[in-house]
Amino acid sequence: MYGHYHSLLKVTDILFQLIEWILKNVKVVDN
Incomplete structure (x- = not known):
C-alpha cells in the first residue's frame, strides 16, 4: 500500500514539473 502511494x-x-515546464515555454513563446 505504501509503495503504491509513494509511486x-x-x-x-x-x-507538476511537466506543467511548470509547459507554462514556462508558453510564456516564452507568448512574449
Missing part, C-alpha cells in the same frame, strides 16, 4: 506521489511530482 503515485512520484507521478504527481513529475506531472
Whole structure:
C-alpha cells in the first residue's frame, strides 16, 4: 500500500514539473 502511494506521489511530482515546464515555454513563446 505504501509503495503504491509513494509511486503515485512520484507521478504527481513529475506531472507538476511537466506543467511548470509547459507554462514556462508558453510564456516564452507568448512574449
